[in-house]
Amino acid sequence: MPNSTPITIPATIRTRFAPSPTGFLHLGGARTALFSWAYARHHHGAFVLRIEDTDRERSTQAATDAILDSMAWLGLDYDEGPFYQTRRMARYRETLDDMLARGLAYYCYMTQEELEALREAQMARGEKPRYDGRWRPENSVRKEPPAGVKPVIRFRNPDEGTVVWEDRVKGRIEIANSELDDLVIARSDGMPTYNFCVVIDDIDMRITHVIRGDDHVNNTPRQINIFRALGSEPPVFAHVPTVLGEDGQKLSKRHGAVGVMEYESAGYLPEAMVNFLARLGWAHGNDEVFSAPMLCEWFELDAISPAPSRFNTDKLRWLNQEHMKMLPLDELGRRLLPYLQRENIDATHGPAPKDVAELFRERTATLVEMAQAARFLYMVPVPDRALLDEQIQSHNRQALAELLEEFQQINWTREAINGALKAAAKKQSLKPPQIMMPVRALVAGTLTTPAIDRILELLGREETLARLQDGMKITA
Ligand code: GLU
Numbered sequence: 001m002p003n004s005t006p007i008t009i010p011a012t013i014r015t016r017f018a019p020s021p022t023g024f025l026h027l028g029g030a031r032t033a034l035f036s037w038a039y040a041r042h043h044h045g046a047f048v049l050r051i052e053d054t055d056r057e058r059s060t061q062a063a064t065d066a067i068l069d070s071m072a073w074l075g076l077d078y079d080e081g082p083f084y085q086t087r088r089m090a091r092y093r094e095t096l097d098d099m100l101a102r103g104l105a106y107y108c109y110m111t112q113e114e115l116e117a118l119r120e121a122q123m124a125r126g127e128k129p130r131y132d133g134r135w136r137p138e139n140s141v142r143k144e145p146p147a148g149v150k151p152v153i154r155f156r157n158p159d160e161g162t163v164v165w166e167d168r169v170k171g172r173i174e175i176a177n178s179e180l181d182d183l184v185i186a187r188s189d190g191m192p193t194y195n196f197c198v199v200i201d202d203i204d205m206r207i208t209h210v211i212r213g214d215d216h217v218n219n220t221p222r223q224i225n226i227f228r229a230l231g232s233e234p235p236v237f238a239h240v241p242t243v244l245g246e247d248g249q250k251l252s253k254r255h256g257a258v259g260v261m262e263y264e265s266a267g268y269l270p271e272a273m274v275n276f277l278a279r280l281g282w283a284h285g286n287d288e289v290f291s292a293p294m295l296c297e298w299f300e301l302d303a304i305s306p307a308p309s310r311f312n313t314d315k316l317r318w319l320n321q322e323h324m325k326m327l328p329l330d331e332l333g334r335r336l337l338p339y340l341q342r343e344n345i346d347a348t349h350g351p352a353p354k355d356v357a358e359l360f361r362e363r364t365a366t367l368v369e370m371a372q373a374a375r376f377l378y379m380v381p382v383p384d385r386a387l388l389d390e391q392i393q394s395h396n397r398q399a400l401a402e403l404l405e406e407f408q409q410i411n412w413t414r415e416a417i418n419g420a421l422k423a424a425a426k427k428q429s430l431k432p433p434q435i436m437m438p439v440r441a442l443v444a445g446t447l448t449t450p451a452i453d454r455i456l457e458l459l460g461r462e463e464t465l466a467r468l469q470d471g472m473k474i475t476a
Contacts, residue, residue: 012043014048014208015209016201017047017048017071024063025261026258026259027243027251027311030273036209039209046080049081050081054086066261070261074273091200095230099230105155105156131182135154155222162174162175163175168209168236168304185226195219198223209236211240216239246312263316268316269327282299321364336367346378350459356458357370376445376449384441387445403435407468412460421453
């Protein structure tokens with residue numbers, strides 16, 4: 001009976017990235033953002049950006065800008081936001097009042113000293129320190145609020161039962177409510193706390209899937225209880241394991257670059273970075289090299305590994321080179337240009353960046369290395385006297401002089417240059433390298449260069465002749 005098949009319209013998937021702007025966007029955060037973005041894109045859903053800036057002391061505009069820049073660089077576009085929590089205070093306040101009125105939350109007047117004393121007594125008895133509920137309305141009917149104590153607001157956590165969720169990365173997680181105490185949801189200065197704001201935001205922004213670092217796993221059962229108290233079904237949770245450094249320790253500044261934009265400065269392509277970040281804990285079969293659109297097509301939460309992943313510089317370098325090879329040359333040249341400028345190279349005189357890119361993309365792993373390797377194409381290298389003395393000796397001096405003559409006659413094409421190099425060697429019964437190596441030393445200041453005929457062609461006849469003549473004079 002085909003007509004009776006129920007049609008289920010899937011709810012739109014809505015994910016969010018919710019960074020606290022207290023520092024750079026580090027690799028772990030960028031990976032979380034990437035997964036949330038890719039999941040939304042895969043399902044043609046919405047990706048929301050929310051800036052969790054309620055910690056006014058540690059949040060800065062510079063950090064917010066760094067997050068926005070990093071996301072723009074990686075191409076993680078968002079459909080809604082950025083929403084700033086500090087601009088939503090009225091909404092939090094209104095919900096707190098409502099929860100107080102409905103008995104879902106209550107004022108607690110316990111002082112810091114009382115809390116300390118409770119904690120010590122519990123520890124002395126070998127118990128886990130937890131708030132004992134003494135200001136719950138039923139326990140404090142006859143108690144007068146002490147003068148001068150500004151109360152916090154606590155959420156009335158259920159006493160019975162367990163909180164259970166099917167984490168899409170970690171599997172089923174169960175926590176007994178007896179393990180959880182009544183969480184502070186607003187501090188004594190009235191400021192709502194992180195766990196509370198997150199829930200209100202995830203409800204208001206209609207988030208269906210929370211993908212975040214597993215450092216938040218302990219917060220999740222508390223947040224689920226608040227969702228339920230407010231009559232909302234909690235979203236699906238996927239807690240992604242940490243990114244470890246190469247040595248297996250938690251990734252930190254010790255490991256070198258931690259901010260995403262440091263990789264931009266180091267000459268990595270955003271395409272490679274996205275590819276690399278995706279492979280930190282996620283896989284699609286044996287695919288290693290892929291683009292952001294391919295990632296979006298493939299991305300499913302089930303393929304996230306529950307084991308921590310490790311950063312690997314060699315792999316990042318390899319991926320970067322693979323992506324450099326995949327870019328059209330014109331585009332790679334355009335990407336190279338700012339890196340040439342950062343090396344103080346004036347690229348308006350000399351070879352086109354796309355030609356440089358073609359020469360070096362098989363030999364360098366980053367745009368910084370490419371720009372550095374290309375320096376001699378734009379600037380006369382500092383002569384290396386020892387190298388010149390080693391390369392230019394009586395056996396090849398005559399051949400080099402004849403080559404200079406020949407270079408003034410020929411058509412300046414790669415083929416003709418190559419012919420002249422070989423002919424000059426042959427005439428003096430030398431092997432081609434006995435001519436090509438000294439020419440490299442003379443024009444490039446090094447013996448490790450790409451094809452010398454192409455380099456000379458790019459340098460042009462005049463520049464080539466000038467460098468050869470000047471260098472020969474030094475060794476004469
Ligand atoms: N603001 C939190 C953080 O940066 C993330 C909160 C969340 O994703 O739920 O760690």
